[in-house]
Amino acid sequence: MNKIFNCDIMEGFKQLDSQSVDCVITSPPYWQLRNYGFDGQWGLEPTFEEYLENLWKMMDEINRVLKDTGTVWINLGDTYSTKSGGFAQEASKRTPSMTQKYLDHIGTIQQPSNLPTKSLLLIPHRFAIGCFDRGWTIRNDIIWAKTSAMPESVLDRFSKKHEYIFFMTKKPKGYYFDLDSVREEHMQSTLKREMRGRNTGKYTGGAGGQSEQGLIKEREHKGYENMKDIYESGETTLNPKGKNPGDVADFWKIGTAMSKTEHVASYNPALIDKPILAGCPRGGVVLDPFSGTGTTLVRASQLGRQYIGFEASEQFFKITEESVNQEEERKSQPTIEDFI
Structure with a gap:
């Protein structure tokens, strides 16, 4: 399998057969937070309602290509409503230089003026409820506690240091889930x-x-x-293979990745290890519809899974291509076991 496509996500789905994917792990662009500078990018829809509709269309396609035994893991962050176009300009005046790279990517983003100012929009929650209404089984709303969250110069609320990962399946039972592989x-x-x-x-x-x-x-x-x-x-309630890691705290307390690329939304490979190990059988296919710099694809390969990725940005597609090619070259090199 092992394919990456330089195309829009919906065009990418057209390349896949029904019931051909074992596991989907992805992080869609968050609404109105980043402008990557290419046409047709997701996350810049005029309203969050349109953004959510696009995400649900994506979920419909995922439902088609995902096996009945498959699992889905969606990382999604929230957005605060602001004065139209004011966030980047206002924040850049009072934000440390270490976050300037982030601000440079935000650009001037226009939000609808009818939103209550400074309010969380609860986009992850709205997304999950919409998936539930469409028949998805929501198995977990995992809290990703970020140990290296982006600094915020706010004085009237707590700084935000978590995001959500929704673990979903097509049916309540009979899907692949290997808890023993991720016990602690x-x-x-x-x-x-x-x-x-x-x-x-x-x-x-x-x-x-x-x-x-x-x-x-x-x-x-x-x-x-x-x-x-x-x-x-059998007299003890403790599993000798270890404990269930749960959906918060030490299991998901992971920092963001220090990216060497221009992609400021890179996540730590450790964040996706357990979804791959628990949610995809060895040799199975992992799909990332927003592959970015290829973190999910490379990690899937390293853990003995196949991968498929879509990336609309030509710049990030080249980075993904280079990353996966380096991994394939590494795997082709002889190891000490080959000489034993």
């Missing part, structure tokens, strides 16, 4: 607590829909030396 080590305090043993409480019979193996089981104190036996006997 249990904390030592948790292991010690489990090894001590504890009695079942009044309400540990479980709420409706709770799986039995997730409940606390009654157990006598057995000391710390026989944890392996406790695991094997």
Whole structure:
């Protein structure tokens, strides 16, 4: 497979067969935040309603090309309403020089004048609700806690340091999801607590829909030396392969990438490792409709998956092409295992 197309996203979908993709991981341009300087780019629609309609059209095409067992991961940030065309000019007067590169890409962006000034527009939430209304199953609204968020010179609200990643599927059950591949080590305090043993409480019979193996089981104190036996006997609620990483905190507390390119929206490869590992089988196909500089495609290849990417900007397409070619060349080089 392994293809990249220098074309508009909707033209790219026309190149794909139905039920041909295992996993979609992408980050659409956020509404009215960046101007990359080429015609037909997404994110510069006159209203956020038009922007959302375009995103939902994209989701309709994703629904067509995605296998019934497939998963979708959409990273989406929000936008504050501002005075029309005033953001870049106003911010540049009081923003440190380290963010000037970012401001240079914003350009003069006109927002509709009927929006309440300085309000979050809740675009990620509106997008997710629209997907729900169209039949998508929303499995998680993951919080990406950004450790290196863009500085903001604001005095009347908290600086924004998170974005959303929506994990969606075409159906509620039967999709590919490998939790064991992304489990994390249990904390030592948790292991010690489990090894001590504890009695079942009044309400540990479980709420409706709770799986039995997730409940606390009654157990006598057995000391710390026989944890392996406790695991094997099924008397502990802890999975020996590790804990479910959850949808916030340490799992998704990842900084943005320090990009060497002119693409200021690059994200950290670590952000997409777990969606690829958990949401796409080895050898499966990962699609990124907004491939940017090719981060998703390169990481998919490194993790043993195939990839497809669309990129409308000729400049960023060349960067993507160079990145994936370097990765393919690296993989073709002999390793020490070849001589053993």
